[in-house]
Amino acid sequence: MLTGIRRIYRCPYCMGGRGIIAVDRDVALAPRPPGRQGEEIDLVRDLDQKIIVFEPDGAASGPCRHMVDFYVDGMVQRMENGVVVEKTFDFSTNWNHPWQIANDPDKDLSIFLWENLDHGRYSDFRPTTPYSFRRVERVWQSRRTRQRIPVVGWFIASLDATRFFAELAAAARQCQ
C-alpha cells in the first residue's frame, strides 16, 4: 500500500530523533484537477503545502535549526505490467534558510554553494564548520494500485548554520 508518511531525511545534528523530513504519500497521490499535474512548492511561502512533512508528528512547520538548504523532487507514475507508462503528477520543492532570504536575494551565494560544496580539493568552499551533504533517493511502489513514487532529495545541514553561511559569504568574496 502506498499510504502514510515516510521519512526521507534525518538531521545528523539533532538529538532525540528530531530533525526529520518526510513525504506524505497520500497527499502526493491525491486526485488533482486537470492541468494541475505538476506543482512547484515554495516551502517558505507556501505554508499550506502538505507533501513535505517536518517531524512525523507534524509538530514543526519547517526544518530544524541545522538545515542550510535542501531540495526534494518527486513524481507519481502509473505502471502497467511492471512498466512505467505515464507520469500523473510531479512536485519539486525548495526551502531557503532565513539567512539566505535576508542576505542572498539573487541566489548568487546559493549557486556558489551548490557548485562548490563537496568537490573536495577542487572546491572554492571548504567550510571549517561541521556540515553534512547528502543525496537521498527513495522509490515506493504498489503492485496493487500500479503506482510508483520516486523521490530524490539533496540536503545540506550544518552544526552551526549561521557560521556556515558566514564562511560561505567569505569564500564567495575571495573568488570574486
Ligand SMILES: [Zn+2]
Ligand atoms: Zn537538526
